[in-house]
Amino acid sequence: MSAFRIAVGGFLHETNTFAPTKAEYDGFVHGGGWPAMETGADVTRKIRNINVGLAGFIDDAETNGWELVPTIWCAASPSAHVRKGAYERIATSIVDGIAAAGKLDGVYLDLHGAMVTEHFDDGEGELLARVRKVIGKDLPLVVSLDLHANITPAMVEHADALVAYRTYPHIDMADTGRAAARHLALLLGSKRRFAKAFRQMPFLIPISWQCTSVEPCKSIYAHLAELESETVPTLSFAPGFPAADFPDCGPVVVAYGKTQDDADKAADIICKLIADQENAFDGKIFAPDEGVVHAMALAATATKPIVIADTQDNPGAGGDSDTTGMLRALLKNGATKAAIGVIVDPESARAAHAAGAGNTVTLALGGKSGIPGDAPFKESFVVESLSDGRFVAPGPYFGGSQMNLGPSACLRIGDVRIVLGSRKAQLADQAMFRFVGIEPTAQSILVNKSSVHFRADFEPIAETIIVCAAPGAMPADTAALPWTRLRAGVRIKPNGPAFKPQ
Structure with missing residues (x-):
């Protein structure tokens, strides 16, 4: 049996729509605090032994004997919107690279999950839709995401698995790439999909209180890890990036189960844990x-x-x-x-x-x-x-x-x-x-x-x-931001006022 051929790529940006400076193409070339942009064979040659999702995925893929087909990997420092030209240039490199790869058995992408561009609220949802159009409905597509992802319905629809980091500080980015590889291995081995459960939480969580080494996230993530099993192989809680002014901003739970009931039960347990800790998500800030x-x-x-x-x-x-x-x-x-x-x-x-x-x-x-x-x-x-x-x-x-x-x-x-x-x-x-x-x-x-x-x-x-x-x-204080486009009813801080569209 020939090795599975898996196309890989990465495109990461965390967008603060209230920030003063937009992300230019050059920012992705240099990377800021991220590795510099790599293309073609240099992707799998250079994105190794570092703490990013793709590096972990490569480790597991090579252990599994998979053949990797690299496209492009890049990231830029968080900022305001990604420029239209930068997004189109990078997204085209990924989509065209996959389209030109020949016969594939799957696709893995290392994404952030909170990208807003000058022309799309949901940069990742748009990218995944384009990839899905190229690969068809049956080819497995798995994605690793940042803990701060603002996961959208489109992202859930087009991907077979979204796997989010579980640590903030993010010391498990490479481990999350490995987790994505494990989920892809399940898909390749079983030739079947898992049922999906998607839940958006009703309040925004300030980033200072999303830290996973202290409560309440410490206990929530510990329980989340305990819930994963053969029946629920992948379960993610993304507290979200609460500075993106569009309807799908905010915390999300995504579960994948052997049955819809398996996925729903796991997602609902985590959602209740989060809801019960709403008071704890608002700590002391000094002037x-x-x-x-x-x-x-x-x-x-x-x-x-x-x-x-x-x-x-x-x-x-x-x-x-x-x-x-x-x-x-x-x-x-x-x-x-x-x-x-x-x-x-x-x-x-x-x-x-x-x-x-x-x-x-x-x-x-x-x-x-x-x-x-x-x-x-x-x-x-x-x-x-x-x-x-x-x-x-x-x-x-x-x-x-x-x-x-x-x-x-x-x-x-x-x-x-x-x-x-x-x-x-x-x-x-x-x-x-x-x-x-x-x-x-x-x-x-x-x-x-x-x-x-x-x-x-x-x-x-x-x-x-x-x-x-x-x-x-x-x-x-997320309530201090001048929100205009959130979904109706979401609380703009823990126990804060509900957003009302004007």
Whole structure:
């Protein structure tokens, strides 16, 4: 018997429709915090041994002896809508590559699940519809998704399985690719489909409270894993990405069962667990000054750093990673042994490099993305070190990825140090301080432009973690966003008001 031939590809983008900057094709070429774009044979040659869905799928596929037919794999940093031209160029590469692959036994795609483009609310649903049109109704099509996927009816309809990450911070992206391979193996072996159950939850969940290492998600995902069995081989809960203004934004449960009753029962059990925890999905958020003062008080007796999440300027949720609210709060309140990163400002990075290490430079730092309540911070800084921005991020989230933040520097003002970069990636790895000479474990206070992913590498070195809300593109309170297009009746925060279309 010849080996199964499986076409593979990847196209990942998390879209914050309220963010200031759209995703261009070039963003997918470079990848930001993701690996760079790969095409053709380079997809399966280079997307290996890293923490992305396709890498895990490749591992299992090769163990199974499958022949892989690669198309394209790419990802870009979260931002506003994907440009129409970028989407069409990449989607065409995937669809045409599959169409040209010859006889296939299945298709696997590594997608995000929360892509909104300039011309489609549901970027993944549209892509899967195009793929399904090319491969026909009988060929198996399985997909791995981000935990933050806004799963839509079209996605469920066109895919035979949607398999979502179960950790946030996402340390199981490759494992999810392996889970997708296992489901595909079941489809290939049985020549039958599984029944599908799809449930949309009635309230949005802020991303700060989607963390799976703390409650309530910790218990929900543990129970979800226990429910998987021969009769329900795949079960997913995606809390959603609550910054995409379209009707299908929000948390979803998807179950696949041997019978419809199997799928329905499993989905309903998880839905009840989520509904019963609605109160727990709304935690304490500090204002900038309040948070810094609290962190300084804790640091006075702490033996490890106090870590602050600058959650509203999280580049992993569409922020430009350039707001200055938390920097101002550190300086206003006299914080010492403090560091913040990454502030992305290519113009300031060029000026720091021109000034040279050891010299002082006057900058209008950050604040260039037009966020209300934010502005450039105009001051003189000591340039402590310079970097080309290239380094390896070995922590559990980036998983050994090669990073390139472009011309970068360590700036100091008072006893506060700043990681300055030219390209955005959320600060989710200790190496993102070390590459400019800041030792994170030696600081009293660390401010990370991230919401949750940083926890994977920083919880072990943190005395405690607090969440602050300085001005930024991704409000910690989902009710603060100017929603216009949600589905009627969904609550815009846990226990919040129901959305009413105008």
